[in-house]
């Protein structure tokens with residue numbers, strides 16, 4: 001566990017064995033607000049705060065996990081129609097860090113040209129944003145990762161940014177399916193044993209404290 005103090009954020013994680021990290025942390029996660037919607041870099045909020053970006057296929061649960069991590073129901077808009085979020089949404093947490101909700105990729109029924117422009121928005125953010133400190137890659141626990149997921153995961157590995165894989169919608173499988181599903185995801189993504197795959201549910205909030213623990217470790 002890192003006890004590194006991040007300039008400007010005043011984050012010190014003191015008790016590595018305390019799994020109720022979110023309850024003991026010095027950032028007030030209840031002081032979170034939507035900040036801005038952006039497409040291109042000149043629209044991104046002024047830099048300086050560490051950013052944690054959520055990536056994954058459309059409909060995987062990116063907006064839902066942001067709400068769950070921040071104890072909010074409707075801060076990030078949860079899409080009723082998959083593939084709706086085409087922009088980047090920035091959330092400011094206690095003026096200490098930002099969550100970045102990136103557009104979903106890989107939604108089958110959008111046109112090729114639209115698909116590639118979403119790709120460009122994601123790629124530009126990932127390739128240019130110096131504040132990006134950590135990635136949270138989401139995959140649906142029920143499904144084998146797609147070729148888009150594999151591409152994204154390869155990019156993340158090459159970037160050398162800290163990251164975790166979160167397997168969403170864990171409430172939709174039974175306990176005895178869990179180990180097998182995680183193994184399948186690990187093998188499809190070629191995730192190294194040093195990278196954690198955390199089962200998560202925005203319904204039961206399973207995995208929430210573990211994910212906050214990782215965020216505190218990496219920012």
Ligand SMILES: Nc1nc2c(ncn2[C@@H]2O[C@H](COP(=O)(O)OP(=O)(O)OP(=O)(O)O)[C@@H](O)[C@H]2O)c(=O)[nH]1
Nearest residue numbers: 058059060061062063064079083085104169201202
């Ligand atoms: N059962 C269950 N449903 C979930 C979970 N997470 C998300 N969902 C549902 O999955 C759908 C998509 O969730 P979103 O959070 O909007 O997904 P997204 O990745 O932000 O989607 P895009 O913005 O379109 O890329 C919604 O109907 C959510 O209610 C979960 O952990 N369990």
Ligand SMILES: [Mg+2]
Nearest residue numbers: 062063079085
């Ligand atoms: Mg969304």
